[in-house]
Amino acid sequence: MNRQQGFTLIELAIVLVIAGLLLAGVMRGQELIANAKVKSLASDFRNIPTYFYGYQDRFRALPGDDRAADTHLTGGVNASTGSQTQNGLIQGAWDSKTATDESFLVWQHLRLAGLATGSVNMTSDQYLPRNSEGGRVGVASVSTLGAVPANTFNTAHAMCSDGILGRYATQLDSMLDDGAGNSGAMRILVSGVAGTGEAAPQAASPYLVCMSF
Structure with a gap:
């Protein structure tokens, strides 16, 4: 007489719990990695x-x-x-x-x-010098930044860091400035394109982040 084999409800429940724990661990690990990257990038802007x-x-x-x-x-x-x-004044292009x-x-x-x-x-x-994402880091007079129109910043100099993904740039702005990429002392810019900053950076796109000091 053949007996039908299968998982019991308890076994299925155990598998689901284990899968949930593994998924939560992966997501938590990704969050920790992202936070570490943002802290490393922020240390450049502070130091x-x-x-x-x-x-x-x-x-x-x-x-x-x-x-x-x-x-x-x-x-x-x-x-x-x-x-x-x-x-x-520190003259010359930031990069x-x-x-x-x-x-x-x-x-x-x-x-x-x-x-x-x-x-x-x-x-x-x-x-x-390069940041933790491999992008260039530089310092220059705000009048020679090129990517930022005149009168965007109200100080003489700015530090710029390139190749920063939008999700990290947004976190940086929230941590160090006003949380808006198109206002305040920190601006989130599209590399090679002049502008005052991106209000809603794309999470997976790289940006140039400049902060006046």
Whole structure:
């Protein structure tokens, strides 16, 4: 006599409970990873302006804009030169790769001053700072940002961080500013497109995030 095999209600209930626990664990793990990424990105926006002002307090000049950097620092430093040197502005594109731009020199000055970590060799692949998502990080005068129209920010300088997914950018804005990507000190921008910020960033699209300081 054949006996029909199958799961009992208790067995099915146990399987469903286990599946639910596994799913909850996966979702919780993803949430923890996302929170860790946002905290890492936020630390850049908090720390880099601190380094910037630390250099200013120590040498009475801005990193990158310091015409006496070769006397203030040692270790192959490039002193800023030119008619606009030490005018209180970090000139050049925020993501400049030009060795004579102040926005490029700023990293060598900060690192040689012991305020920031990283390579001081400007020809090294490790010289240009990057965020935890692999996007470029930079500092520049708000007048040379390009992506942000004039009068968007009410301070002289801004820090920008590229390649940040919209869901992380929105969390950053809520954590560090007013929670709106098109107002306040932090703006969520489409890379390469001028604008005052995105009010509703797409969660899975990468953005350029700039914050004035």
